[in-house]
Amino acid sequence: MENIIEVTSLQKAFGSSRALKDVTFSVKRGEIFGFLGPSGSGKTTTIKILTAQLRPTSGSAYAFGVSTEQLNSEKYRQKVGIITDNTALYGRLNVYDNLKLYCDLYGVPYQRIAEVLQMVNLAGEEKKPVSKLSKGMLQRVILARAFLHEPELLFLDEPTSALDPVNTKHIHEGLLLLKEKGTTIFLTTHDMNEAEALCDRVAFLNDGEIRLLDSPKKLRQQRGEPTLTVELADGSMVIVPKGPEGADQMFRYMSSNQLVSVQSNHPTLGDIFVEVTGRKLA
Amino acid sequence: MTFSTRRIFAILQKDYKDLSRNLFVSTTLIMPLLMAVLFGRMGIEGIASHYLIINLGFILVGAYVQSSLIAEEKEKNTLRGLMLSPASTLEIFCGKSLLSFIATAVVVAGSIWLSGYNPRNLAVIAIALVLSAVFYVGLGTLIGLFTKSVMEASVVIVPVMFIFSSGSFLTPFIDKYPVLAVVEYMPNLQLLELANRVEAGAGLGDVLLHLLVILAWVLVIHAVAAYVYKKRMVDE
Numbered sequence: 001m002e003n004i005i006e007v008t009s010l011q012k013a014f015g016s017s018r019a020l021k022d023v024t025f026s027v028k029r030g031e032i033f034g035f036l037g038p039s040g041s042g043k044t045t046t047i048k049i050l051t052a053q054l055r056p057t058s059g060s061a062y063a064f065g066v067s068t069e070q071l072n073s074e075k076y077r078q079k080v081g082i083i084t085d086n087t088a089l090y091g092r093l094n095v096y097d098n099l100k101l102y103c104d105l106y107g108v109p110y111q112r113i114a115e116v117l118q119m120v121n122l123a124g125e126e127k128k129p130v131s132k133l134s135k136g137m138l139q140r141v142i143l144a145r146a147f148l149h150e151p152e153l154l155f156l157d158e159p160t161s162a163l164d165p166v167n168t169k170h171i172h173e174g175l176l177l178l179k180e181k182g183t184t185i186f187l188t189t190h191d192m193n194e195a196e197a198l199c200d201r202v203a204f205l206n207d208g209e210i211r212l213l214d215s216p217k218k219l220r221q222q223r224g225e226p227t228l229t230v231e232l233a234d235g236s237m238v239i240v241p242k243g244p245e246g247a248d249q250m251f252r253y254m255s256s257n258q259l260v261s262v263q264s265n266h267p268t269l270g271d272i273f274v275e276v277t278g279r280k281l282a
Numbered sequence: 283m284t285f286s287t288r289r290i291f292a293i294l295q296k297d298y299k300d301l302s303r304n305l306f307v308s309t310t311l312i313m314p315l316l317m318a319v320l321f322g323r324m325g326i327e328g329i330a331s332h333y334l335i336i337n338l339g340f341i342l343v344g345a346y347v348q349s350s351l352i353a354e355e356k357e358k359n360t361l362r363g364l365m366l367s368p369a370s371t372l373e374i375f376c377g378k379s380l381l382s383f384i385a386t387a388v389v390v391a392g393s394i395w396l397s398g399y400n401p402r403n404l405a406v407i408a409i410a411l412v413l414s415a416v417f418y419v420g421l422g423t424l425i426g427l428f429t430k431s432v433m434e435a436s437v438v439i440v441p442v443m444f445i446f447s448s449g450s451f452l453t454p455f456i457d458k459y460p461v462l463a464v465v466e467y468m469p470n471l472q473l474l475e476l477a478n479r480v481e482a483g484a485g486l487g488d489v490l491l492h493l494l495v496i497l498a499w500v501l502v503i504h505a506v507a508a509y510v511y512k513k514r515m516v517d518e
């Protein structure tokens with residue numbers, strides 16, 4: 001599969017502090033790639049380099065086969081959408097006028113406004129002044145703005161960090177819809193549930209280094225204990241080995257009709273993060 | 283470098299809607315007009331007095347309103363959105379300058395009418411005023427790029443107003459300190475000199491040099507602003 005982003009030995013120093021130490025990864029076309037790491041780990045720095053807002057100290061970053069140093073071209077910016085932690089709207093204008101400006105900037109017909117508002121569950125809110133929007137609505141309008149031109153590649157820096165679960169769910173649905181349409185998404189988060197719900201692959205970032213990179217499912221399976229937690233009819237919970245040594249036990253529970261539920265013992269991404277880095281995500 | 287009028291007018295339209303709801307800035311537009319009415323009532327005479335009001339329009343509307351428009355985009359983090367869009371630097375600059383330019387033109391024309399200034403050669407004066415307006419808008423862009431907030435821009439504009447006020451406070455010292463002669467090349471003094479000569483009967487050919495000096499200021503201020511903008515696009 002074609003790589004949309006190629007990052008090799010990327011380093012970024014701010015004075016003597018090294019924000020990115022040696023970061024290498026690639027993002028495939030069509031996937032949702034997650035950068036999971038605690039605050040200060042270098043997520044925003046990576047996005048800024050990839051969107052040509054910051055120059056790397058050394059190493060290379062390519063998007064669409066072009067070095068990001070040369071990515072300040074209008075052609076590239078037409079293909080990407082960017083939402084960072086300080087993306088903002090015009091407060092004195094209403095939702096429609098904010099989106100209309102971006103339709104003009106990206107050469108998109110105005111009919112698209114109703115479509116993207118639908119995607120973020122804000123249909124009919126066109127006339128609302130942006131200054132009167134709740135934090136959750138604001139973030140959804142920002143997301144709608146990034147959806148306007150159906151970017152091939154979308155960068156999202158902690159898109160749901162300030163949102164409640166209901167709004168987060170809307171945004172996640174919108175992102176999955178966009179992925180279905182072929183958008184590649186590069187997303188940073190410190191929320192392991194978000195990474196798990198959305199990402200095809202995640203990289204664990206800690207102190208400017210990638211410590212682990214794989215699909216959430218594989219990460220959990222590789223590190224899962226080979227046991228099952230079994231709930232019995234009398235309400236007790238029993239741990240049973242997954243291998244042949246547990247087969248007899250399971251057979252007994254099942255034949256005597258004692259089995260209520262079975263759960264595989266996988267650690268969460270958060271557990272794995274702590275295991276690998278010795279640090280908590282939040 | 284693309285040049286799309288759709289993008290430019292979109293930014294202009296956005297700025298217009300935004301400004302019409304911004305009392306703080308839009309009240310600034312009225313100040314030069316009030317002064318003009320006042321001066322008109324008092325029946326002032328003399329080119330210098332007229333250009334005092336015209337200059338006020340240039341600085342308050344051309345430079346100050348423009349600097350606020352740019353500084354606010356920075357303060358509220360909206361400039362980044364324009365930068366990251368496919369709009370070229372030229373389109374963003376034109377779009378972001380157009381509203382201040384139009385407002386300056388309207389306010390200066392209005393104050394000329396209200397104060398009863400009747401140039402002897404309107405065409406030449408119009409060219410000089412348009413060039414000057416473009417210069418002051420460029421100055422405003424530069425101030426906006428250097429300041430971080432509308433508040434800061436409001437502070438910085440004070441010394442700027444002092445430096446570019448009509449009939450510079452430095453001119454009386456030129457005889458004593460010849461080095462200060464460079465002051466005469468300031469765009470505001472060039473404009474005043476040009477106006478005086480037009481009033482004395484000079485034509486386009488006679489004041490061409492003054493126009494060229496103002497044009498040079500226009501080019502320099504915009505080149506510097508573009509350079510600063512490009513630098514600001516990439517954080518270090």
Ligand SMILES: Nc1ncnc2c1ncn2[C@@H]1O[C@H](COP(=O)(O)OP(=O)(O)O)[C@@H](O)[C@H]1O
Pocket residue numbers: 014017018019037038039040041042043044045046517518
């Ligand atoms: N402009 C800057 N100047 C100095 N240090 C910075 C700058 N930007 C980020 N840093 C530092 O780089 C590190 C990584 O920051 P960042 O990429 O913002 O982390 P994250 O987005 O994962 O929270 C932090 O230690 C931060 O303090």
Ligand SMILES: [Mg+2]
Pocket residue numbers: 040043044045085157
């Ligand atoms: Mg960050």
